[in-house]
Amino acid sequence: MYDAPQTQREVDLTQTKIAARNVQVYYGDTHAIKDVDVNIEDKTVTAFIGPSGCGKSTFLRCLNRMNDTIDVCRVEGDILIDGEDIYDKRVDPVQLRAKVGMVFQKPNPFPKSIYDNVAYGPRIHGLAKNKADLDDIVERALRRGAIWDEVKDRLQSPGTGLSGGQQQRLCIARAVATEPEVLLMDEPWSALDPIATAQVEELIDELRQNYSVVIVTHSMQQAARVSQKTAFFHLGNLVEFGETGQIFTNPEDPRTESYITGRIG
Amino acid sequence: MPLFWLLVILLAMAAGGYVLGRARAIRSAGGDSRKLHSLPVYYGSNVALKVFVPAFLVILLWLLIQPVYVASVVSGMLPDGAIPDNSSRGLVMAEVRRAADGLDNAVAAGLMTENQARNARADFQDVTQRLRDAGQIVTSDVTQPVLRSAQRLRVMESTGSMIMAGVAILLALGGLAWGLRDSQLDFRARNVVERGVMVLLIAAASIAIFTTIGIVFSLVFNTYEFFTLYRWQDFFFGTNWAPSFSGRGGSSDLGVVPLLWGTFYISIVALSVAVPVGLFSAIYLSEYATSRLRSVAKPLLEILAGIPTIVYGLFALLTVGPLLMRVFGDEGLGWMQAGTAVMTAGLVMGIMLIPFVSSLSDDIINAVPQAMRDGSYGLGATKSETIRQVVLPAALPGIVGAILLAASRAIGETMIVVLGAGAAARLDLNPFEAMTTVTAKIVSQLTGDADFASPEALVAFALGMTLFVLTLGLNVFALYIVRKYREQYD
Numbered sequence A: 001m002y003d004a005p006q007t008q009r010e011v012d013l014t015q016t017k018i019a020a021r022n023v024q025v026y027y028g029d030t031h032a033i034k035d036v037d038v039n040i041e042d043k044t045v046t047a048f049i050g051p052s053g054c055g056k057s058t059f060l061r062c063l064n065r066m067n068d069t070i071d072v073c074r075v076e077g078d079i080l081i082d083g084e085d086i087y088d089k090r091v092d093p094v095q096l097r098a099k100v101g102m103v104f105q106k107p108n109p110f111p112k113s114i115y116d117n118v119a120y121g122p123r124i125h126g127l128a129k130n131k132a133d134l135d136d137i138v139e140r141a142l143r144r145g146a147i148w149d150e151v152k153d154r155l156q157s158p159g160t161g162l163s164g165g166q167q168q169r170l171c172i173a174r175a176v177a178t179e180p181e182v183l184l185m186d187e188p189w190s191a192l193d194p195i196a197t198a199q200v201e202e203l204i205d206e207l208r209q210n211y212s213v214v215i216v217t218h219s220m221q222q223a224a225r226v227s228q229k230t231a232f233f234h235l236g237n238l239v240e241f242g243e244t245g246q247i248f249t250n251p252e253d254p255r256t257e258s259y260i261t262g263r264i265g
Numbered sequence B: 001m002p003l004f005w006l007l008v009i010l011l012a013m014a015a016g017g018y019v020l021g022r023a024r025a026i027r028s029a030g031g032d033s034r035k036l037h038s039l040p041v042y043y044g045s046n047v048a049l050k051v052f053v054p055a056f057l058v059i060l061l062w063l064l065i066q067p068v069y070v071a072s073v074v075s076g077m078l079p080d081g082a083i084p085d086n087s088s089r090g091l092v093m094a095e096v097r098r099a100a101d102g103l104d105n106a107v108a109a110g111l112m113t114e115n116q117a118r119n120a121r122a123d124f125q126d127v128t129q130r131l132r133d134a135g136q137i138v139t140s141d142v143t144q145p146v147l148r149s150a151q152r153l154r155v156m157e158s159t160g161s162m163i164m165a166g167v168a169i170l171l172a173l174g175g176l177a178w179g180l181r182d183s184q185l186d187f188r189a190r191n192v193v194e195r196g197v198m199v200l201l202i203a204a205a206s207i208a209i210f211t212t213i214g215i216v217f218s219l220v221f222n223t224y225e226f227f228t229l230y231r232w233q234d235f236f237f238g239t240n241w242a243p244s245f246s247g248r249g250g251s252s253d254l255g256v257v258p259l260l261w262g263t264f265y266i267s268i269v270a271l272s273v274a275v276p277v278g279l280f281s282a283i284y285l286s287e288y289a290t291s292r293l294r295s296v297a298k299p300l301l302e303i304l305a306g307i308p309t310i311v312y313g314l315f316a317l318l319t320v321g322p323l324l325m326r327v328f329g330d331e332g333l334g335w336m337q338a339g340t341a342v343m344t345a346g347l348v349m350g351i352m353l354i355p356f357v358s359s360l361s362d363d364i365i366n367a368v369p370q371a372m373r374d375g376s377y378g379l380g381a382t383k384s385e386t387i388r389q390v391v392l393p394a395a396l397p398g399i400v401g402a403i404l405l406a407a408s409r410a411i412g413e414t415m416i417v418v419l420g421a422g423a424a425a426r427l428d429l430n431p432f433e434a435m436t437t438v439t440a441k442i443v444s445q446l447t448g449d450a451d452f453a454s455p456e457a458l459v460a461f462a463l464g465m466t467l468f469v470l471t472l473g474l475n476v477f478a479l480y481i482v483r484k485y486r487e488q489y490d
């Protein structure tokens, strides 16, 4: 576990990585995200919690402009990363996504070998100088994804042939291989066993030293374990946002309290 | 009795049977249809089926067997002396049939009474003339044996169809009685009707299958016939195609190699047009075009597939050929002698195949899950990187299948070749030469008045068989690949 001195941690936490102002998202006529204002800090794990269909994934996808790929989706408001508006016309969403990586809710390995799956991002962005370098990157990513031991003997077999949980960890490895500054993880443990879950949580904690991590989770314990900040969404609204400890022990909003104690959702 | 009226009567009986059966079943339940084993419609349908189906089957069988039987009896009646030296029994029989039809027409036109038609004897000139008046084509004067056979034929056919009508109606009545006796409270009418429906579907499927088998058998049989007249080594390995049209055979060279080469060459040209253009337009339509543009452009592209190939042939002959001549002909580069060439046919065939490739590839590209693209975009890949490295590899087996299917269409195409590529069978590498294909030669071997028993005509079946085996192989291979691809996402 990360054990930095309290003082240093305070300093880091004050830096805002992502600032969202007055964000609205529409799918056609459906108003999926309403008036969301949030500051996501650097070198922090932020957890999004909330009942199913409340817009967690939708908001997460706004942060790397993945919603651009959905025809009916419309995003309004400002989202700033390092002070730069990512919805500005001059911003190239492709570059943005290299900086803001994402692990999807459903595992989606490419129909390629395990090796090529992980090497995909580094190859596109030219991160490796030579083959040995690339081999190193792939191995490190797979180790961080807690899947190296299981696949090290069959790197050339197809990624689609792995089990659901292995595919999920492969996708995590694939995302960290490109060394993003922000990592968005949409329930990456939905198919993981407790051991793998613990390994992924460890990875997240490790990533926090350098990056900003945003996770979506349905498990309160997990949010409490790995995150420093928690945001509670309900019906498209950001109901409450604050220190994880604060949210779980002393929520301000009655809706947060009833969700955490299991009465809505 | 004309067949049409017989069928109408049977249908009317079936409809009556339906009403009666239904009513009788309800009556047996004391008016409460809930007590019946099945819904009342099933009792009605059961009776209708029993009335119609057996009678209809008998009619079908009768219609198949009667002409064969009558022909064999009548042909046996013809004395050997009635068959001229330069003719055969089959040809005389055809004349008999024509005479019989002529008598029918003459009676229908009021030129003869039925009695005259049956008994007319001598004075053949008169009969022949009257048949001509009735609009029948009579090639030579009708002879006495032919006339007598024709009369016999007519009598046998009309009594035959009377007996058929009688048998059918009796059967229908029997079916009616059987069905009505069954229309009782406990009878499981639903199960009977369900089985009837199943049999109907099986019959439909077997018609398709048996016709295919029949066609293949006739191909195989005639091909075998051909190879008894012509050495198979010369056919498969001969590099010269020069059939003689004297009709006596013996001096023909019937080597398939130049034809296969022409087929192959033209198909290659066609595919090298159709595959890139079709594939790129599929990629544009499925990945880049807005959904509104797509909804207009895709049907437009598919209209190309609806144009009859003969129109493409005209296009090749009248537009593309002259156009190529202007560039590559004597006034231009001087490579081309005439407008009909491999290039002409290949280009036009390629255009014909574009919608085929693009529409299939478009479906296949669309079947690649969006999640796969999202995964790639999420890693910071551009659109074309995503298409090249994720979408196309995922769709590749399906696209290969589509291309193979297009290839088998190209191999089987005829009209464009006939009009666009010329008729010369040639082994040549120059794509601006005229060449021809297997299909085009099948057409030219059978249109002409060659004797059907000569190797020059029978070779068409051997060519057809070769083509059939080739395209079947390609199709099976394509389907295998497409199916293998389907399993990937399930």
Ligand SMILES: Nc1ncnc2c1ncn2[C@@H]1O[C@H](COP(=O)(O)OP(=O)(O)OP(=O)(O)O)[C@@H](O)[C@H]1O
Pocket: A027, A030, A032, A051, A052, A053, A054, A055, A056, A057, A058, A059, A070, A072, A105
């Ligand atoms: N592609 C889409 N088109 C139309 N509506 C969508 C689309 N994606 C999501 N929505 C709608 O937006 C709302 C928010 O969906 P979202 O996927 O963000 O929920 P979520 O909080 O991630 O839920 P879960 O916990 O089940 O994943 C839902 O009402 C959903 O129906």
Ligand SMILES: [Mg+2]
Pocket: A056, A057, A058, A105, A186
């Ligand atoms: Mg979600």
